[in-house]
Amino acid sequence: MKEEIDELLQAVKASPENTYIRLLLIRKIKDNKEYTELLSGQLNELLKHDPNNKEAKNLLAQHYYATNKLSACIILCEELQDKGQLSPKSKLVLAKAYFSEKDMAKAKEIYEEVLDYDPDLFDDELDDAFRMKLDYLEDEYTDSHFLQKPKMGFADVGGMAKVKKEIDLKIIKPLEHKELYAQYGKKVGGGLLLYGPPGCGKTFIAKATAGEIDANFINVSLNDILDMFIGNSEKNLHDIFEIARAHTPCVMFIDEIDALGAKRSDLRQSAGKNIINQFLAELDGLEANNDGILIIGATNTPWHLDSAFRRPGRFDRIIFVPPPDDESKIEILKLKLKEKPVEKIDYKAVIKHTKDYSGADIDAMIDIAIESKLEKAMETGIPEPISTKDLVAAAKNHKPSTVDWFTTAKNYALFANQSGLYNDILKYLK
Incomplete structure (x- = not known):
């Protein structure tokens, strides 16, 4: 390649015009x-002889950006855009360049036009800023990203x-007896809200549900x-629901759902309320067809969730x-x-x-036991195998994370439980 460049340089010197x-x-x-x-000099030299060369001007604009000459x-670029070149x-x-200059509105507008013309021209930095990948990437990529x-x-x-x-009654049995459920006008799917202390397997059970029924x-x-x-x-929320609707049966798991469905009365900004309203519309709006979708939400703070989410x-x-x-715990220990x-x-x-150990606490206990074995090894x-003595010693060193x-939760169960939502907490505490 260097030889070709040297030959072209000699040719340019011999015939500068x-x-x-x-x-x-x-x-x-x-x-x-x-x-x-060299590129900078050659571009400027070419434009001296051919000031209207469209290719050279575009390459010069790209060169300006690459060398951080943003203005x-x-x-x-604006000059070329005005001329349609x-x-x-x-x-x-x-x-x-607009993005680097913090002109977000223009950057987003131009980037949308680029992707409309050619989706393959997406840029990771701009996608991270504007989150437009879901709209413009091919369906196959989008689906594989989520599914x-x-x-x-x-x-x-x-x-x-x-x-x-x-879960067996809510999703597995209906899938096994679709025709029977259809005769009663009963849809397959629905919403399931899991709540409780952190680390007790809410995410794990959601994933296992999908595996149990061979669902997405x-x-x-x-x-x-x-x-x-x-x-x-x-x-973004609507697009994700559309992916689920296109790939039923599907289990959609939303962790920390209280962050999306917080009480609207607690929100000062209208943007947060708009997300909640959109969420509710996706769950059971007139245009929402969620047949075959099980939506599992998980939260550690159900008292922060808007009551509209708990409607039938x-x-x-x-x-x-x-x-x-x-x-x-014995089953979990054996599995781990x-x-x-x-x-x-x-x-x-x-x-x-x-x-008071959660599943995550058992994980932590096993890790402590392994670390002590690794130190000795x-x-x-x-290397020595893990023993009962190692696990007991680790359990004594690890404090349960569910106590706080x-x-x-006890305060809510005792003093804010008019609907009986937290009765299970009171039963557990007894």
């Missing part, structure tokens, strides 16, 4: 950082018998929905997910230790020291 040869040289060096200074880039690549550069097909099922979930039974699974995070620009959050037809099944009981080097474990002896060079949650 030959714009075609100079353009060949420019095309050869435009993407090579080693020739940045010059914007001026030249701005190439799609230069238009993307103009959007990026999963879990291989796990209820057998992989320790305990949680009540939750499994509710969408794990919706706040980052997938919330947007700094007005109207985009509602649009929305999240009408509300299930308390408590910390695991002793039998469930399944692939690890262990001696014969006295599970009953271990769980005596796990009062690094000293002796001999129950302190708060």
Whole structure:
């Protein structure tokens, strides 16, 4: 390549007014950082001889951006745009230059025009800022970004018998008997709200539900929905629901749902209220067809959730997910230790020291036990299996994470429980 460039340079020197040869040289060096200074000189020299050369002007605008001459880039791009000569690549550069200059409105407008013309010209930085990927990327990419097909099922979930039974009645049985449900005008799917202390397996059971029925699974995070620009959050939420509707049966899991469905009376800004209204419309609006979709919401703070979400037809099944009981803890321990080097474990002896433990606390206890084994193995060079004694020692060192949650929840259960929503908390505390 260097030989070709040297030959073109000699040809340009021999015939400085030959714009075609100079353009060949420019095309050869435009993407090579080693020739940045040469590129600048050659572009300006070409434009002296051919001031209306559209290709050279577009390449010069792109060169200005690459060398951080943002003002010059914007001026030249705007000039080309007014003449209808701005190439799609230069238009993307103009959007990026506006973005660098903090002119977000113009950057977003130009970027939308670029993607309308050619979706392959998307830019990661601008997508992160404006969250437009969902609109413009091909359906196949969008779907694969959100959709999963879990291989796990209820057998992989320790305990949680009540939750499994509710889900079985709500989604699995209807799918097995679609025709029977249809005769009664009953739709398959609906909303299920899981609440309880953190770390008790709400996310895990949602994923296992999808695996149990061989359904698609969408794990919706706040980052997938919330947007700094007005109207985009509602649009993102609608688009995700549309993906679910196009891929039934589908389990959609929304963690920390209280962040999206907070009490509207607590919100000062109208933008937050608009998201909640959009959410409610997606759940059971006139145009919402959620047949075959199970929407599972999870929250650690159900008292912050707008009461409209608990209306029949929305999240009408509300299930308390408590910390695991002793039998469930043994199941969880067995599952967690399944692939690890262990001696014969006295599970009953271990769980005596796990009062108020959540599933996440059991994970933490096992990690502590493993870390102590790793320390010894690094000293002796001999790995040893985990023993009952190791797990008991780890349990004594780890404090349960659910205690603070129950302190708060007890106040709501005692003094703000007119609807009986928190009766399960009171039963558990007894």
